[in-house]
Amino acid sequence: MTPARDPDATDRDATDLDDDFGFAEPSTDQSFENALAKARDGDRLSVDDATELLATGTDTEGIDPVRKEAVLELADRRRREEVGDEVTFVANLNNNVTTACNTGCLFCNFKDSAHAFEADSDADHAGFTKTPAESREIVEDALDMGVYEVCSVSGLHPALALNEEHHEILRSYDDPESEVNYKPPSAYATDPGTYVDQIEAMSVGGIHVHSMTPEEAYHAARGTDWDYETVYRELAAAGLDSAPGTAAEILVDEVRDVICPGKIRTDDWVAAMEGAMAAGLDTTSTMMYGHVETVAHRAEHLGVIRDLQDRTGGITEFVPLSFIHQNTPLYRHGVVDSGPSRDEDELVVAVARLFLDNVDHVQASWVKSGDAHGLKLLNCGADDFMGTILSEEITKRAGGDYGEFRSFDDYVDMIAAIGRTPVERSTDYRTRRRIDPDDGPHGPRLGPRADGTPMLPDSSSGADPDGESASADD
Numbered sequence: 433m434t435p436a437r438d439p440d441a442t443d444r445d446a447t448d449l450d451d452d453f454g455f456a457e458p459s460t461d462q463s464f465e466n467a468l469a470k471a472r473d474g475d476r477l478s479v480d481d482a483t484e485l486l487a488t489g490t491d492t493e494g495i496d497p498v499r500k501e502a503v504l505e506l507a508d509r510r511r512r513e514e515v516g517d518e519v520t521f522v523a524n525l526n527n528n529v530t531t532a533c534n535t536g537c538l539f540c541n542f543k544d545s546a547h548a549f550e551a552d553s554d555a556d557h558a559g560f561t562k563t564p565a566e567s568r569e570i571v572e573d574a575l576d577m578g579v580y581e582v583c584s585v586s587g588l589h590p591a592l593a594l595n596e597e598h599h600e601i602l603r604s605y606d607d608p609e610s611e612v613n614y615k616p617p618s619a620y621a622t623d624p625g626t627y628v629d630q631i632e633a634m635s636v637g638g639i640h641v642h643s644m645t646p647e648e649a650y651h652a653a654r655g656t657d658w659d660y661e662t663v664y665r666e667l668a669a670a671g672l673d674s675a676p677g678t679a680a681e682i683l684v685d686e687v688r689d690v691i692c693p694g695k696i697r698t699d700d701w702v703a704a705m706e707g708a709m710a711a712g713l714d715t716t717s718t719m720m721y722g723h724v725e726t727v728a729h730r731a732e733h734l735g736v737i738r739d740l741q742d743r744t745g746g747i748t749e750f751v752p753l754s755f756i757h758q759n760t761p762l763y764r765h766g767v768v769d770s771g772p773s774r775d776e777d778e779l780v781v782a783v784a785r786l787f788l789d790n791v792d793h794v795q796a797s798w799v800k801s802g803d804a805h806g807l808k809l810l811n812c813g814a815d816d817f818m819g820t821i822l823s824e825e826i827t828k829r830a831g832g833d834y835g836e837f838r839s840f841d842d843y844v845d846m847i848a849a850i851g852r853t854p855v856e857r858s859t860d861y862r863t864r865r866r867i868d869p870d871d872g873p874h875g876p877r878l879g880p881r882a883d884g885t886p887m888l889p890d891s892s893s894g895a896d897p898d899g900e901s902a903s904a905d906d
Contacts (some may be wrong), residue, residue: 456725461498464489464499471506471786482731482787486779495775500653505509506745507813509780515792515815520857520864521849523840523876523887524581524642524819525574527567527634530624531559533587534613536843537692539681539723546590551621551713561589561622561779564633568779574822575637580879581819581859582634584643585678591617593661594652595628612655627652628670635671640859642716643672646704647679650696656659660707668711674802674859675708677717677747683736684729684806691723691762702740709746710814717747717791721780722755734787741790748860749793749816752780753802774805785813798800798838807850816857820876820887839887840867840874 460480467481472524477485484490488499531787532546548555562570571582586592593599599616610775617623621666623632627644635641644652644667646660653663664675681691683698696704708715717737721730741747757763774781785794796809797815806817840856847854848869856865856878863878876882 448450448767455724455729460484460490460728464491465631468502468506470497471503471510476789477787479731479735482734482783484781485729486727486730487634487685488779495773495779497775500775500779503782503786504778507708507785508811510732510785511794511813511815517852518815518855518864518866519810519852520793520855520861521838521843522581522819522857522859523579523879523882524583524859525571525579525822527562527570527582527584529567529584529586529630530561530589530592531587532561532620532624535588535692535694537695538767539691539720539755540760547623549589549620549622550615551619553621561624563622564625564629567630571634571636571639574819575639575879577822577879578876578879578882578885579639579760579820579887580707580876581640581642581881584630584634585645585674586642586648587619587658588647588651589624590615591620592624592651593626593656594666595626598626598652598656603727604812608655612652614655616865627667628828631667631670631672631794634671640673640828641671642674642859644675645665646675646677646708646710647680647696649675649704649707650700661710662707664708664711664713668713672713673715674714674748675705675729677705677715677737677751678753680718680733681720682725682729683719687725687729689875690767698736700735705740706744709744713746714748715746716749717741717782718751718753719780720753720755722770722776723757723768731783733857734784738788738790741788745790747791749795750784750788750791751795751797752777752784753797756800774801774808777801778806778809778821781809781812781814803846807846810847810850810852818846819902840876841872841886844872844874 442477460483462480462484464484467477467484468476470481479792485503485889488496532549534546548557549561593602602608602614631641631643649660649663679695680701681688685698685702688695688697705715719733752754754777757768758769762768781794781796793816795818796806796814797818798806799818801809810817822837844854844867854867856867856876858878865877867874873886875884875886877884
């Protein structure tokens with residue numbers, strides 16, 4: 433049975449958090465030099481080793497620039513040895529179904545209170561809920577542009593249930609709103625359908641559907657005794673192809689108690705990922721860093737992912753997510769004053785490459801970092817550069833500045849400029865196409881309707897050629 437949340441967790445006020453945490457500074461029994469030597473020799477690093485490398489030595493404060501460069505150089509060499517000089521990217525679309533959510537995560541500005549979406553509400557908000565028919569139309573338009581992956585990560589709308597049976601179970605509670613965070617679709621201005629409805633709607637034309645985070649899988653099983661494998665099997669039958677390992681934030685519960693007290697715990701995130709993989713789905717893994725956690729927490733998080741991969745082997749990539757702070761409750765209430773530095777970004781990518789010896793691919797994010805710094809991260813151990821996106825709502829609403837679209841020509845020009853080989857890939861990395869920079873213009877060819885035509889966003893995608901959204905990131 434899915435675990436019960438603390439009913440008061442989602443109501444915590446960021447203004448009350450200043451005294452809630454006082455994490456100890458990292459202190460390990462491994463020296464930086466020993467950790468670097470182990471990485472250089474190809475020995476498996478411990479969590480303590482990762483802490484030393486992320487901190488460039490716990491014997492001194494701040495990041496030592498000479499030690500940092502030694503870590504970056506070693507990670508870049510490891511990347512070259514393990515995956516070569518190719519830089520991959522994918523033709524994808526983000527289609528987030530709803531911003532309605534009552535979880536109350538303090539790092540997020542994507543969600544809107546679900547009460548504002550009720551049929552009798554007069555609340556003014558910039559959020560949205562899409563019907564399954566609207567999701568299908570968006571995906572159909574993207575297929576015509578050559579897109580072959582749709583990524584969908586959404587808020588936890590109280591009316592969203594796994595299927596009609598789930599609706600019946602949730603309605604049977606005496607007080608479903610307070611007991612299982614449920615209100616029927618009739619209470620809302622727009623019916624989002626069920627999770628099965630949305631997955632079926634997006635699973636058209638041979639597109640790859642990448643959706644259902646562990647948090648969404650929890651929501652799709654709340655109030656029942658269904659395990660995660662059961663949930664993911666139902667979704668896979670509806671067309672789900674892989675699951676994103678987002679909602680991870682920092683996989684250390686003392687950190688989660690501060691930034692997302694209403695979310696699932698670390699053990700449950702792991703259980704959901706195991707359930708997805710038991711259902712035959714590939715998954716990704718993520719870490720959102722640069723808020724209240726220490727480098728020791730980051731290292732512990734990497735340990736959770738590596739242990740999970742040792743047991744399952746189903747993680748295709750690691751995606752570091754730099755915390756975008758500007759519009760979030762953590763920043764507005766003075767709990768944090770910034771996100772991570774660029775030095776920290778580089779070290780997270782580098783140490784991930786050195787520590788995650790069982791995960792082949794590490795991603796650099798132009799959405800979080802911009803083009804120039806994203807390209808720098810490709811020389812710190814990363815080998816993947818995300819995708820075309822077409823519409824990116826989460827990071828933008830948190831205050832991100834780097835747009836929402838990159839064309840294939842953009843990718844080819846940027847990757848060739850740093851002396852690497854641009855490669856179009858499938859979501860699972862199993863299909864790859866090397867691109868000749870001199871043979872342009874460039875467009876996707878791996879999609880079911882892709883013929884190499886250059887991708888240009890149109891009004892139906894929600895983005896314009898300058899990367900600005902026509903509408904409004906775990």
